[in-house]
Amino acid sequence: MVTQSGKPAPDTTRRSERSRRAIYDAALALVAETGYAKTTIEGIAARAGVGKQTIYRWWGSKADVLLEAFLDLSEQAARDAGATEQEPYVIPDTGDLAADIKAVLRATVDQLTDPRFEAPSRALAAEGLVNEQVSREFTAKLMEPSIQLYVDRLRAAQEAGQVRADLDPRIALEFFISPLAQRWLQHTGPISYEYTDTLVDYALHGLAPR
Amino acid sequence: MVTQSGKPAPDTTRRSERSRRAIYDAALALVAETGYAKTTIEGIAARAGVGKQTIYRWWGSKADVLLEAFLDLSEQAARDAGATEQEPYVIPDTGDLAADIKAVLRATVDQLTDPRFEAPSRALAAEGLVNEQVSREFTAKLMEPSIQLYVDRLRAAQEAGQVRADLDPRIALEFFISPLAQRWLQHTGPISYEYTDTLVDYALHGLAPR
Numbered sequence: 001m002v003t004q005s006g007k008p009a010p011d012t013t014r015r016s017e018r019s020r021r022a023i024y025d026a027a028l029a030l031v032a033e034t035g036y037a038k039t040t041i042e043g044i045a046a047r048a049g050v051g052k053q054t055i056y057r058w059w060g061s062k063a064d065v066l067l068e069a070f071l072d073l074s075e076q077a078a079r080d081a082g083a084t085e086q087e088p089y090v091i092p093d094t095g096d097l098a099a100d101i102k103a104v105l106r107a108t109v110d111q112l113t114d115p116r117f118e119a120p121s122r123a124l125a126a127e128g129l130v131n132e133q134v135s136r137e138f139t140a141k142l143m144e145p146s147i148q149l150y151v152d153r154l155r156a157a158q159e160a161g162q163v164r165a166d167l168d169p170r171i172a173l174e175f176f177i178s179p180l181a182q183r184w185l186q187h188t189g190p191i192s193y194e195y196t197d198t199l200v201d202y203a204l205h206g207l208a209p210r
Numbered sequence: 211m212v213t214q215s216g217k218p219a220p221d222t223t224r225r226s227e228r229s230r231r232a233i234y235d236a237a238l239a240l241v242a243e244t245g246y247a248k249t250t251i252e253g254i255a256a257r258a259g260v261g262k263q264t265i266y267r268w269w270g271s272k273a274d275v276l277l278e279a280f281l282d283l284s285e286q287a288a289r290d291a292g293a294t295e296q297e298p299y300v301i302p303d304t305g306d307l308a309a310d311i312k313a314v315l316r317a318t319v320d321q322l323t324d325p326r327f328e329a330p331s332r333a334l335a336a337e338g339l340v341n342e343q344v345s346r347e348f349t350a351k352l353m354e355p356s357i358q359l360y361v362d363r364l365r366a367a368q369e370a371g372q373v374r375a376d377l378d379p380r381i382a383l384e385f386f387i388s389p390l391a392q393r394w395l396q397h398t399g400p401i402s403y404e405y406t407d408t409l410v411d412y413a414l415h416g417l418a419p420r
Contacts, residue, residue, distance in 0.1 A: 035340065122339045128396060129336035130245065135397045143398060154417075163417050170399070171408055172417050174389035179381070182388040185395060186338060187345045188353060189380070198381055206416025207364075207373050207382050 022048040023055060024069040031066060032119035036127035036134065041065070063134060070124065070142055073117060081107045091153040097162045098200050100153065101176055105196035108177075112184050112191060125185060150176065175203035232258040233265060234279040241276060242329035246337035246344065251275070273344060280334065280352055283327060291317045301363040307372045308410050310363065311386055315406035318387075322394045322401060335395060360386065385413035 026047035030039045041062055045052045059065045075083075083089035092100045111117050128135030147170075154169035163172070179199055183189045236257035240249045251272055255262045269275045285293075293299035302310045321327050338345030357380075364379035373382070389409055393399045 125396070126336040126339035129332045129339065132397060139397055143396065147398070161419065164419050167412060167417060168408070171389070171405070172412060174392065174409075175385050175413065175417070178388040178392040179384035181396070182384065182391045186335065186353065186391070187342060187349055188357070195381070198378070199384075202377065202382055203385065203413075204416055204418045206414055206418075206420075207377060207385070208414045208416075209371065209374050210416075210420055 019048070019050050019054060020058070023050060023058075023065065024072050027065050027069040028073065028116075028120040031123045035123050036066070036131075039066070063137065066124065067138065067141055070120070070138070073120070074142065077107075077111050077114075077117065089149075091149045093153065093156055095160070097153070097157045097160075098204055101150075101200050102197050105176060105180065105200065106193050108180065109191055109193060109196055112180070147173065147177070172203075176200065229258070229260050229264060230268070233260060233268075233275065234282050237275050237279040238283065238326075238330040241333045245333050246276070246341075249276070273347065276334065277348065277351055280330070280348070283330070284352065287317075287321050287324075287327065299359075301359045303363060303366055305370070307363070307367045307370075308414055311360075311410050312407050315386060315390065315410065316403045318390065319401055319403060319406055322390070357383065357387070382413075386410065 023044060026044045027039065030043055030047060034043075039062060041055050042052055044062075044065060045055050055065060059068065078089035081089065091104050094100055112121075124134075124138060128138060150173035151169045154163055154167075154172055157163040158165050158167070158169070163169075176196075176199060180191065180196060183191050183195075189195075233254060236254045237249070240253055240257060244253075249272060251265050252262055254272075254275060255265050258265075265275060269278065288299035291299065301314050304310055322331075334344075334348060338348060360383035361379045364373055364377075364382055367373040368375050368377070368379070373379075386406075386409060390401065390406060393401050393405075399405075
């Protein structure tokens with residue numbers, strides 16, 4: 001088949017990929033505009049210009065579509081930050097823990113203030129506050145993998161003698177991510193590179209005099 | 211006027227106080243059940259058994275009613291924790307910073323897991339995520355006063371030489387409150403006294419070896 005412009009029609013794989021991308025974009029736009037509760041499979045299909053059955057063929061529920069749309073958005077952000085399929089995103093280990101965590105937090109600041117990411121993320125987090133099932137699923141699939149990267153980096157720092165061996169890395173990492181998350185979620189303070197750099201210095205050296 | 215039981219009728223002040231209490235209870239129950247967006251002055255009035263005009267006489271908007279209902283709830287929690295009108299709630303200063311902060315955080319754990327508090331607070335926080343004006347107003351009026359108590363306690367600790375003098379208390383306090391807030395908001399981990407005690411120890415002594 002040849003289109004009116006004379007170019008060959010895209011093959012099925014490329015058509016599928018284009019539909020998938022349209023569905024992700026529609027799902028993220030709708031959840032940002034109307035919230036999680038009012039976003040429907042029908043609405044996503046209409047906005048993406050595909051049949052409802054196309055969505056049901058690939059995903060079982062609205063939560064599944066949104067989960068994959070967010071995972072895709074996070075992967076885009078990771079690629080923007082330099083990750084590749086050959087070298088997936090990890091927290092760098094240059095031997096300088098403070099510098100490595102600061103670099104990751106600066107990238108997180110960029111992501112949290114990126115409008116593509118901010119509106120749908122806020123809508124999803126808002127639903128999670130009042131819908132524990134959504135919260136637990138999205139936390140497990142979207143946040144836990146990132147949290148595990150911090151655990152791994154802190155374990156390496158413990159082995160290198162840069163973090164106390166008796167600390168639980170799963171708690172320690174919260175000094176890096178939770179203050180930033182709360183400022184973003186609850187508007188309790190401004191977000192900047194200087195702020196996240198400060199968090200890293202305070203966390204590593206402690207509040208009490210040495 | 212004498213009621214059928216023979217007791218004198220409550221005077222206007224007591225009637226007003228009873229209406230005010232019914233309005234607060236109705237407002238908190240409705241926001242917990244239906245969310246901020248669907249809570250209306252009409253709904254609050256109907257549930258409280260008062261006329262709409264009674265609410266409009268005392269408050270200018272739905273946000274105002276809810277703000278005062280939350281302030282009242284927080285004051286109740288403070289009274290439960292031992293505050294009185296003569297001695298309003300502050301973070302104790304026994305000279306032992308770690309013990310003082312641990313005591314306050316244990317009380318916060320109790321509050322965050324109290325059903326009277328949890329459901330309306332989650333509903334309000336969810337609205338704040340997608341409605342920056344609500345978030346900023348409630349943060350300023352509900353959260354900032356508590357945050358200021360931490361700033362004051364950390365300043366006293368700086369003067370006593372227990373916290374490094376070069377730290378910004380407004381950032382340092384986030385190691386105490388933000389990890390707990392994130393676990394509560396996003397279900398990223400369990401909340402317990404042992405957990406908040408650990409946060410205080412890690413924050414004061416730092417993650418790096420001494």
